[in-house]
Amino acid sequence: MAIRFASASRIGNKLPRGSNFWDGSAVVVNSSYESIATVTVGSGGTQSITFSSIPATYKHLQLRTSHATNNTTNIYFRINGSTTAAEYGYHYIVGTGSGSVFAASDVSHSNTYGVFAYNSNPSNFTAGVTDFLDYTSTTKNKTVRQLAGQDNNGSGYIQLTSNLWINTAAITSLTILSTGGDYINQYSSFALYGIKG
Amino acid sequence: MTAGSTYTPIATYTVPSAAASVTFSSFSGYTDLIVVCTVQASPGGDLSVQFNGDTNTNYSYTVMYGNGSGAGSTRASSRNWIPLDYYAAPPTSGSFNNEILQIQNYSNSTTYKTVLNRANNAASGVDAVVGLWRSTAAITSMTFSVVTATSNISAGSTFTLYGILAA
Numbered sequence: 488m489a490i491r492f493a494s495a496s497r498i499g500n501k502l503p504r505g506s507n508f509w510d511g512s513a514v515v516v517n518s519s520y521e522s523i524a525t526v527t528v529g530s531g532g533t534q535s536i537t538f539s540s541i542p543a544t545y546k547h548l549q550l551r552t553s554h555a556t557n558n559t560t561n562i563y564f565r566i567n568g569s570t571t572a573a574e575y576g577y578h579y580i581v582g583t584g585s586g587s588v589f590a591a592s593d594v595s596h597s598n599t600y601g602v603f604a605y606n607s608n609p610s611n612f613t614a615g616v617t618d619f620l621d622y623t624s625t626t627k628n629k630t631v632r633q634l635a636g637q638d639n640n641g642s643g644y645i646q647l648t649s650n651l652w653i654n655t656a657a658i659t660s661l662t663i664l665s666t667g668g669d670y671i672n673q674y675s676s677f678a679l680y681g682i683k684g
Numbered sequence: 685m686t687a688g689s690t691y692t693p694i695a696t697y698t699v700p701s702a703a704a705s706v707t708f709s710s711f712s713g714y715t716d717l718i719v720v721c722t723v724q725a726s727p728g729g730d731l732s733v734q735f736n737g738d739t740n741t742n743y744s745y746t747v748m749y750g751n752g753s754g755a756g757s758t759r760a761s762s763r764n765w766i767p768l769d770y771y772a773a774p775p776t777s778g779s780f781n782n783e784i785l786q787i788q789n790y791s792n793s794t795t796y797k798t799v800l801n802r803a804n805n806a807a808s809g810v811d812a813v814v815g816l817w818r819s820t821a822a823i824t825s826m827t828f829s830v831v832t833a834t835s836n837i838s839a840g841s842t843f844t845l846y847g848i849l850a851a
């Protein structure tokens with residue numbers, strides 16, 4: 488007989504009673520993934536948020552985000568407060584549903600920040616998952632990868648981005664910022680996690 | 685400064701025989717959800733998701749895809765579901781699509797819900813999807829099915845639901 492419907496609770500009924508893995512309640516897990524800090528933007532919005540004093544006890548960082556902006560604009564990020572344009576570069580590809588995809592890059596290192604999200608806007612929230620790999624290394628330039636996107640029931644974008652921070656310093660702070668007087672809207676959230684190695 | 689371990693497995697399900705849908709409905713107490721799937725469909729088709737049993741035209745999506753010969757992007761508005769892959773889940777004779785669905789702030793009751801998915805079809809190509817559910821309701825259930833109404837999710841397909849709790 489084909490299964491037409493399966494729910495977590497019904498799955499649980501098939502398992503030994505001793506297991507609480509399936510029942511949807513809190514489970515104590517020896518996870519290597521830990522929440523470090525979360526910023527939720529309050530009334531009036533903000534032009535930037537910063538995670539500082541990031542502990543060096545993980546192997547990788549992941550930033551999980553949901554944000555909107557007051558205008559259609561990109562938002563950006565800086566590492567360790569650096570405003571040195573020579574330290575930032577990126578490549579990204581974007582699909583907007585128009586048939587083709589387009590790509591852009593900054594290999595001349597002309598910006599004082601990395602690209603965090605293309606074409607954020609007020610209509611709906613952009614979701615993003617950004618990974619900072621081997622962030623405590625003092626011998627590697629840092630590569631940052633991201634998947635982000637937004638759909639507005641008639642427009643939208645989906646983006647894959649690779650940023651490079653040309654600096655071998657360990658990452659100790661991250662700043663997400665808007666520019667040109669724009670701001671990040673209320674209810675936007677930025678949650679930073681550490682992944683153990 | 686840290687709030688402790690998270691990325692908690694909530695439920696996992698291996699489809700024992702061809703199924704029209706798979707639903708998760710018990711996942712309170714987290715900030716984000718992640719669903720990791722390996723999927724075949726019979727006779728093939730795109731895996732899709734609906735939330736809270738909403739079958740109305742409250743969904744839209746934008747997708748970017750690529751294979752060995754090119755890349756492209758398409759989108760659709762006011763649909764009855766969000767498709768999670770551009771390259772259809774293969775039939776039983778093929779490899780499994782693998783998919784990772786990200787659902788941020790799923791329990792908030794203020795904003796419409798934006799979700800991200802990355803899917804890989806080893807034989808055909810790769811894609812990334814952003815989907816919108818135009819509802820401010822907290823997500824309390826999600827149902828996966830195949831867009832093609834006559835298709836089923838094949839036996840051996842797996843769905844694992846994780847919860848992430850922010851500090």
